[in-house]
Amino acid sequence: MGLGALGSTIAETLVRAGIGSLIAVDRDIVEFSNLHRQGLYQESDAAQRLPKALAAERRLRAMNASVTIEAHVTDFRADNAEEIFSGCDCILDGTDSFETRYLVNDLAVSTSTPWIYGACVAATGMTATIIPQVTPCLTCLFPDPPPPGAGETCDTAGIIAPAAQIVAALQVTECLKLLSGDQNALRPGLLSFELWPFRLIEIGTKDPKPRHDCQTCVRLEFPFLEGDRETEGIVLCGRDSVQIRPPAQGELDLKAVAARLETQGKVSVTKIVLNFETEGLAMTLFKDGRALIRGTTDPAVARQFFGRFVGS
Ligand SMILES: [Zn+2]
Missing domain, CATH: 3.40.50.720 (NAD(P)-binding Rossmann-like Domain)
Structure with a gap:
């Protein structure tokens, strides 16, 4: 894999x-x-x-x-x-x-x-x-x-x-x-x-056992395999951009993300969004983890860019 x-x-x-x-x-x-x-x-x-x-x-x-x-x-x-x-x-x-x-x-x-x-x-x-x-x-x-x-x-x-x-x-x-x-x-x-x-x-090297209430191996629920929690890369027609919506919920620390991206391209951050540009693509990252990648209509390119710089 x-x-x-x-x-x-x-x-x-x-x-x-x-x-x-x-x-x-x-x-x-x-x-x-x-x-x-x-x-x-x-x-x-x-x-x-x-x-x-x-x-x-x-x-x-x-x-x-x-x-x-x-x-x-x-x-x-x-x-x-x-x-x-x-x-x-x-x-x-x-x-x-x-x-x-x-x-x-x-x-x-x-x-x-x-x-x-x-x-x-x-x-x-x-x-x-x-x-x-x-x-x-x-x-x-x-x-x-x-x-x-x-x-x-x-x-x-x-x-x-x-x-x-x-x-x-x-x-x-x-x-x-x-x-x-x-x-x-x-x-x-x-x-x-x-x-x-x-x-x-x-x-956990001593007799490791599955966790008693594990969603996956005890309750046998498979939301990722059933596609319920998959990242959605949606092409926004005519705007040369793709939206990435990650499966995990939670607020991002945009300032911390910006600090890591500083050496990788042009980055600016406000309380609500982070803007980042490099390698001919631009990303707007929102506090809820959603991102718009501009400069491509290819979901695979956008997902790869998101994975490289934000992590997924
Ligand atoms: Zn488990």
């Missing part, structure tokens, strides 16, 4: 290990700013603005012809989630979007498929192995998605490649244990680290 920094390392390691069959999904194109951490791509891919899934598929096939590779250039959404991942033995998280992770969690729990959460930004990382009904799921760990703009993204805070490589290495190790049938060897709990300065934290 995702072929960015985590997904590149995960996919390469699994394909070289002879995983058998790999399904990869990514909606983005290769950019020059990706190359320091996304080892599947090279400068010519960025120059051609190739979709990551296509560039990755080509490289992965050349690494190990015995592995079946199926790559999808698409936005992973409620209406295609089940079809893409039907029959998978394990899902590895390489996305940078909390909304997508809750969708994966809904899918994984509803189909009893193990999945391995992973996240990284700056010099930090986090991972957890989720076995539905056995270990805490994502909703057990974080009952609600953080509101957009609540944290740093790789575009606002940067990222060093080793942070991603460590998370990906931990995820692949758990995947290999799962696929070889050695569930007893799985690492329990949530692991989080900072590399610079170094600090390692493990939470």
Whole structure:
């Protein structure tokens, strides 16, 4: 799931290990700013603005012809989630979007498929192995998605490649244990680290169990999979702009978001809205998390811009 920094390392390691069959999904194109951490791509891919899934598929096939590779250039959404991942033995998280992770969690729990959460930004990382009904799921760990703009993204805070490589290495190790049938060897709990300065934290490692009132793995409600909480990207005809309405509710701290965007482009903020311009696109971000992206009529471009600079 995702072929960015985590997904590149995960996919390469699994394909070289002879995983058998790999399904990869990514909606983005290769950019020059990706190359320091996304080892599947090279400068010519960025120059051609190739979709990551296509560039990755080509490289992965050349690494190990015995592995079946199926790559999808698409936005992973409620209406295609089940079809893409039907029959998978394990899902590895390489996305940078909390909304997508809750969708994966809904899918994984509803189909009893193990999945391995992973996240990284700056010099930090986090991972957890989720076995539905056995270990805490994502909703057990974080009952609600953080509101957009609540944290740093790789575009606002940067990222060093080793942070991603460590998370990906931990995820692949758990995947290999799962696929070889050695569930007893799985690492329990949530692991989080900072590399610079170094600090390692493990939470809930002693007999972790699902939370008794969890909406997902106990009450078996799947709002993300049913599409009830999906981001709406609505094209506003004739105005060259797209509205993004994030699923999470809550008030944004626009000043904090503005502070993170200062080095990324032109930003101004009032009590009600934040205006931000960079790379030929302009965004107006409202206190309730809604955003208007001007300069495009393509929902995928607008969603990508929103994800990079606000987080989703
Ligand atoms: Zn749960």
